[in-house]
Amino acid sequence: LSELDGSLTSPTFGAGNVGAAVFSGTTIAQLAAQVAAVGGVAVWVQDVSGQWFQFNTLASGPTALANDAFNTAFAAGFPGPVAVFVVRAPGGPPSAPPPPPPTMPVLPQADGNLTSPTFGPGKVGTAVFSGTTIAQLAAEVTAVGGIAVWVQDVSGRWLQYNTRASGSLAFVNSAFNTAFAAGLPGPVAVLVVR
Secondary structure, eight states: OOOOOOOBOOOOOTTSSEEEEEEOOOOHHHHHHHHHHTTEEEEEEEOTTSOEEEEETTOOGGGGGGGHHHHHHTTTOOSSOEEEEEEEOTTOOOOOOOOOOSSOOOSOOSSOOBOOOOOTTSSEEEEEEOOBOHHHHHHHHHHTTOSEEEEEOTTSOEEEEETTOOGGGGGGGHHHHHHTTTOBOSSEEEEEEO
């Protein structure tokens, strides 16, 4: 990336209240503004050690201390694309796209790259896939030691692709293969399982 623009892809809420998205990076304030713009009341992000942190967009004044751990973890901001999970209030407004960025998006576009997952001591790590084919996603996940990947489809359903399923077990990937038959648009937030 040559520069960061602070944009947020549209969260895939579907019928649920949590939607995966990709934040292009910059400051906590810019992330909070983008999350609020899409109707989010909170956002979850994993740091490089794999620990999860929540930022509450409604916390201010005396309640702002609810964001202290997040503010400490990401004090330097976000140096590049990061997978985020936006939470909206139950019964919240339907998903709306974020306002357009001030310049052309600088996120990677459909070149099949996967950012390094933030596993830490756990078995699940967040990452950003720039998009292309299912085969390319499977190859990238396998290359980082992953055995499966979870992605939200356009309706907000979480679908799993098992990189080890082949032959008579390939049917376990049928829902994923159907949902993403035309490929995965980039960028997309993913959960990699190792």
